[in-house]
Amino acid sequence: MTTSRPAILALADGTVFRGRAFGAVGEAAGELVFNTSMTGYQEILTDPSYEGQLVAMTYPQIGNVGVNRYDVEARRPFVRGFVVREYRHVPSSWRAEQPLGDYLAAHGIPGIEGIDTRALVRHLRDHGAQEAVLSTADLDAERLVRKAKDTPSLVGRDLVREVTCREPYDWTEGPWRPGGAQTLEQIVAATGKRPLRVVAYDFGIKQNILRNLVEVGCAVHVVPADTPARSVLAMRPDGVFLSNGPGDPDAVAGARENVADLLGNVPVFGICLGHQILGLALGGRTYKLKFGHHGGNQPVKDLLTDKVEITAQNHGFAVDPESLAGRAKVTHINLNDRTVEGLEVEGQPTFSVQYHPEASPGPHDAAYLFRRFVDRMERP
Amino acid sequence: MPRRPDLQTILVIGSGPIVIGQACEFDYSGTQACKALREEGYRVVLVNSNPATIMTDPETADRTYVEPLTVDVLERIIAAERPQALLPTIGGQTGLNLALDAAEAGVLDRYGVELIGAKVDAIKRAEDRDNFKATMRAIGLDLPRSGVAHSLEEAEAIRCEIGLPVILRASRTLGGTGGNFATTEEEFRAHVAWGLEASPIGEILIEESIAGWKEFELEVMRDGKDNVVIVCSIENFDPMGVHTGDSITVAPAQTLTDKEYQTMRDAAVAIIRAIGVDTGGSNIQFAVHPDTGRMVVIEMNPRVSRSSALASKATGFPIAKIAAKLAVGYTLDELRNDITRETPACFEPTIDYVVTKIPRFTFEKFPQASDTLGPQMKSVGEAMAIGRTMKESLQKAMRSLEIGSAGFEPRPDASPETLAERLAVPNADRLWYIGEAFRRGMTVEEVAARTRIDPWFLRHVEEIIATEASLAGRTLASLDAEALWALKQDGFSDLRLAALLGVTEDQVRARREQLGVRPVYKTVDTCGAEFEAFTPYLYSTYERGDCEARPSGRRKIVILGGGPNRIGQGIEFDYCCVHSALALREDGFETIMVNCNPETVSTDYDTSDKLFFEPLTLEDVLAIVERERPEGVIVQFGGQTPLRLAVALERAGVPIIGTTPDAIDRAEDRERFDEVLTALDLRRPANGIARSEAEAVTVAERIGYPVLVRPSYVLGGRAMEIVYDRASLHRYMRMAVRASPEHPVLIDHFLEDAIEIDVDAVSDGTDVVIGGIMEHIERAGVHSGDSACSLPPYSIDAEVQADIRRQAVALARELRVVGLMNVQFAVKDRVVYVLEVNPRASRTVPFVSKAIGRPLAKIAVRCMVGRSLAAQGFTQELVPSHVSVKEAVFPFIKFPGVDTVLGPEMKSTGEVMGIDASFGGAFAKAQIAAGTALPTAGRVFISVPPECYDAVIPVARRLAGVGFGLVATRGTGAHLRAAGLPAEHVNKVAEGSPHTVDLIQRGDVALVINTPSGAESFRDSFPIRRTALECRVPYFTTVAAAAAAAQAIELLARGRLGVEALQDYHRRVAATA
C-alpha cells in the first residue's frame, strides 16, 4: 500500500478537513466548488473554466480509469487543486496511459483524499462556494485558513486573460469515437458540403466544442479573447462562436463591447461564459449563484419544444432574465432552480446556452445545438 | 401532459409466485404502481396469485384478484371489471407474457383494453431476440454474432457459420432458463435440445460467446414526450458469462471513461426509442471488450426488473412509481423528486457512495446440483450494501448475506488445484477464494487472468487482504483510534477484526467505543448532496464528518427485516415487517426499518418513517439502536435473521418488544420445550438429542425407526432427513456431524402417514385468537413450507380441530406470547402431536390474513405495543365459508439432475393461493397458479409402493370416472386391476424400452402419480419425475396430493372456474362473523 502524506483543506470560513495527499506536493488556493459528475474527472480537470478554482468530486472513487491523451479539454489541466474521497492509484481501463496522481503531480496540482467529501459538499451547499486552500506542504491549519481568507474572490476578476490563446489557430479534429476521431476533411468529404467558416472566441474554450463544431462541418478558426469585432468580421465568417470560460463574465475586458458589435452582422452562438457575455452585450446583468451548477445531470427545459434535456453544466454565474426583458427571449430554463439556460435574440440568427452541449463530461442530449448553429448560418 | 382523463379503471398484473429470477422485486414495483395509480384517482384492479405480497393486500388495489395468471382468468376479470387499460410492465416477465398472450388471444381487443406503458409491437421488438437484433442493427449498434433456430438442423447450420464456443438461450423465458455454453459439438447438440424444450415457443438463440467481457446495465426511463433519462448504471463484478442476477454487481459503473459511458448512454437512449417503449423503465444490458472497448448490446427488458428495483434502492429514484405515473400521461418534468421535493423527477441521479449487490444462493438445498454459475440464473435472493468506498460497500454486502460470513474468511483447506478451479469456474463462493488467492500471494494480474474479473475490483480485495495481513501479530490494545478508523472505513466488521486479532466481537466494540470510533449515517438523496434531502433513507459509514440521522424525539419502534431471500425465508417475512411498519405508523409511532434486501417493499423509503439500509448483524443493529434510542425493537417479524440477534440485543440492553427472547428460546430449545409440553401435558413425537454417533444409535433405537434427524437450530429444514434403519443413521451422522461439530443432532420418531396441521395465532399476552387452521395436503414428512394446505381443514373432524385449538391456545399462554405464534401439529390416528412452535411470524401469516380478511401481522404488532385484542375488536377465530389453498412452487427446473421428490427439507421458493367455494376448486386454482396445468382428459400414469396401493385406488377410480385412461407399472397395475380398474401395463425404466419415460416423452401421458419409497425406488423412479418436469407433464409425488388433484380435475372437467375479488370474499367473512 502507498505510504500516505498528510494534506489539509482549509476553507475561508475556518472549516478544516484533514486527509491524505496525492498528486503534486504544494499548495493551491482558489474558489472551492463541487462537481457531481460520476465520470469524466479528466475532462473536468482540463476544462479552462475551472481556472482559479479547486474542485471537490461528490463521487467518492476517483482515478479508476487513469488519464489518457484523448480525454482532455485543453492543453493542460486548469483545476488548481483536487479533492476526492478516495483516490485510486492504479487505473483499470484499456484507454489509460497514466495514473491520475502522476498526471496531477506532473502539472503541479495537489490533491487531497480521505476526507468526508459529502460533509464538505453539504457545507458548501449550505454556506455557498467559497475560497479555500489545499495544501500538502504547509500543514498549519490556522495559517491555511488565513490564506484562504486572503484569496481573492472570483467576482470582478478577469480570468479569461489567463486562459485564452495567445495566437489564433485552426481546429480540424472531430469528436472521440470508439474507432478514432475523424478529421474535418473526412467529414466534409462524406457530406459533400462546403465547410462553414466559424470564428471561435477563446474565453477558455473546451476542445470538445471545437470537435463538435467540426463534426457538423465547420472549419473553425480560434481567436484570442481580446480580438476586436472588426477583425473578426473582416474574416467574413459564416458564424461566430463565443466560448465557455472561467470566472465573472462582467470582468472580461472588452468582450461585451466586441460581442455587441458583432450582433446583427453575423450569426452568433454562445456557450456558458459566452452565453453570459452575450447577455451582457444585450444590455443585461449577470449575478453569482450560491454554489453554481457543476455536474452532468442538470435538467434543462427547451421552452419552444417543451422537451427536457439532461445537460452538463459548469458555471457559478447566471444571466438575470429580468434585465433582458424585451431584448432577448429566454429559450431554456433549469428545472431545478428555474435559472436561465438559454437565450435567443429575436429576429437574429443569434442564440446561446448556459450549459454545455459539447458535454465532455456529460450527456450528449444537447448536441443538436451545434446543428442548430449550422442551420442559423445556412439560413440566416 | 397531466393524467389521462379518459381512463377510469386500470388493470395491473403481478408476477405470481416467487421463483428463481422473479422475486420480491415485483411486489415492490407492483405495490408502488398500484399506490401511484390510486393516488391519481384511478380505480385499480389487480391480479396476482401470490398471497405473500403487499400488492395483494386488499387495501393496495380497489379490486384484488388472487387468481391464477392465465389468459382465461384474465379474460373473466376483464369481463367483470371492464378496465380501459392494462399496465403490463410491472409484473416481471410473467406479467408481460400474460399481457402479450391476452393481446394475441384477442382478449384485449374484444373488451377494448388498451396496453399502457408498452404496446404489443414494442414488447415483441424487445422480447423476440431475432426482432431485437434486427432493430439494433438498424440503429447501427453492434451485437454478438448469432442466429435463431427452431430445430437441431437449423441450429447446426448456424454453428457452422459462427463456430464454437457459443451460448444457447431459449426465447421468452425468465432467469436465463435454457441458457448454456457449448464448447464441443456434443455439448452443442445437448443444449439445443434442452433450449428448444425450455422455450415456451420452441425457439433458441445461438450466439457467439463473449464470456469474459465486462458486463454493464443501464436503467432507462422514457416519458410520453420522449424525454429519456438514465437512472442508474450498474457494472458487473463477474464478467459476461454469469447471469447478472447471479453476478456481484456494483453501482455506479466504475471502469468506464466518460467517453465510453456516454457512448453507452447514447446507445441506451437510441434503443428505448427504437424499441418504442412508450413510457416507463427499461433495463438494457451491454458488454464491453476489456482490451478494445468494443461495445455490444446484450438485451433489453422493456419493463421494470430486478435491476430496476436495485437501481431504485441504489439511487433513491422510485422507478416503478414513476413508470406508473408516466403510463397514465404524466411526463418526467411534471413529477417531483420525492427526496429533494424541490426538483423534478426529470434528471439523472448522481450518487456519492458505492453500492454492492451480492446474490444469495442455496446450493446446500440441492446437493446434487452443480454450483457453477452461468448464463442461467440460480440465486434465490440478494443483499445490497452501501458504503462510501468500494471496500466498505463490498465488506458490508458480504456480512449482509446471512451465510455466516463477516468478511473474507480464509479458505485454508483449499488445495492449490481447488483454488485454481474455484477461481476459473464461476461459483457462489468465488469472492472468498479470490481473497484466499491474494492471501497466498497471487497477484492481481494472476487472479484477473484466471477469473477475467476487472483488476479494478480485484485490487480492492487485494488491499483488504493486505490490511488483514498487516494485523498479524497485532493486539487489539495496540490499535489506536487512527488505526481503527482506517479499518472501519475499509468496511471491516467487528466480528472479522475479532477473528483477526484473536479477541471477541464485544471486545472490539468496546475498544471502538472507548476511542469514539462510531459510524455516522449518510443519506441516499439522488443528488450527491447538491440539494437538501427530506426522506430519511440512510446508510452507515465511518466518516469523521457529519451524521445525517437526526433522531427525533418521537415514540419510535425499530423493525428488523429479514435480509436476503433464501429458501425458507422469503417474502412472507418482509410482508410481516411492512405490515408492522404500516400499523405502527397509523398509530402515530415513528417507524424505523432496518434491512439489506433491495428487492423488498420494506426497503422502500415510503414504507417506514426512516429506513436504514444496513446489514442485519449485531454490530450494525446496535449502532442504529444507539443512535436512535427507540422505545422498542421488533425481532419477531423478520424470520430467523433478527431472531438470531434477539438474545444478544437483549443482553446489550436493547428493549425487545413482544414475546420475550426467553420465551422464544423456550420454544426453540429442545430440552426447555419438553418442559413446556410436560407442564401442559401435551404430546410430541418421542425424541432425543445426540452429540455423538453412538448416542444417536442409542436414541434412535429407544424411540424406534423411522426417525427424523437434523442438526439443531436451523430454519427451512436444512440437512433434515428421514432415516429408516441403523446403517442409514450411521451414514447421516458421519455427514451431519462433520457439517456442524459443536452442534448436537436432534432425533425424533417419524410419524408415518400423519396429517400435518399449521396453526397461526395471535396473542396480546392475555387472550389468544386463532388466525387459521391449515390442513396440509401432503402427509407429515413433507416440509410445511413445501406442502399444499387448505384453510379451513378439509378432512379432519371438529373434535380433532377443537383439540388443536385447545393446544395452540395453551401453548401461547404458557409461552406468554405477545404477537404472533405458529404451531405445527401432526395428527395420527386422531392423536394430536406438537411438532414445533414458533413464537414469531410464520410463512403462512399473509396467506391466513388473506383467507380470513384480517391483517394478522398488524393486529400482532399492535398487541406488542400494548393494545389488547379486545380493543382491536379481534376476539374470535374467523372460519370462512370459502376455501383457500396454498401451494408451493419449486425451482427444480433450474437445477438439472435434481430430484423433485419432497421431504422434510424445504425446497420451494414461493407459493400461490387458490380461493374458491369448494376445496376441489381452490386446489385446482392453486395448481394452475403454480404452473401445473391440470389435464381433464388423457392418460394417467400411476406407480406407487405397496403401502400406498389402497390409498391410490380411490384416486384412480375418480380419474377413470372423469374418463382418464390408466397406465401403471407391474405391482400398482395388478392392484388396480384387482380393484376392477382397467390399467395398461408399462415397463419400469429398468425393465427396458418402451418404458415409462418413453411414454412421457412421447406425450402419451397427461398426468403422473409417482410415489417412491426406499432408496432403490427413488433411484429407479428419478428419471420419471425429472422427465415429467422437463416435459411439463403434471406430476404428484404423494398420494395425498394426487387425491386432491383428482378432486380438482373432476371439477375442472365439469366446467370453468369462476373468479372473485378478495374484497368480496372478505366482505362475506365479515358479514358472517
Ligand SMILES: Nc1ncnc2c1ncn2[C@@H]1O[C@H](COP(=O)(O)OP(=O)(O)O)[C@@H](O)[C@H]1O
Ligand atoms: N454472447 C454471450 N456470451 C457470453 N455470455 C453471454 C452472452 N450473452 C449473454 N451472456 C450471459 O448470459 C446472461 C443472461 O443473458 P441475457 O441475454 O441477459 O438473458 P436473461 O433474459 O436471462 O437476462 C448475461 O447476463 C450474460 O452474463
Ligand SMILES: Nc1ncnc2c1ncn2[C@@H]1O[C@H](COP(=O)(O)OP(=O)(O)O)[C@@H](O)[C@H]1O
Ligand atoms: N416427528 C415427525 N414426524 C413426521 N414428520 C415430521 C416430524 N417432525 C417434523 N416433521 C416434518 O418435517 C417438517 C419440518 O420440521 P419442522 O420441525 O417444522 O422444522 P422447520 O424448523 O424446518 O420448520 C415438518 O413440516 C413436518 O412435515
Ligand SMILES: [Mg+2]
Ligand atoms: Mg439479462
Ligand SMILES: [Mg+2]
Ligand atoms: Mg416447520
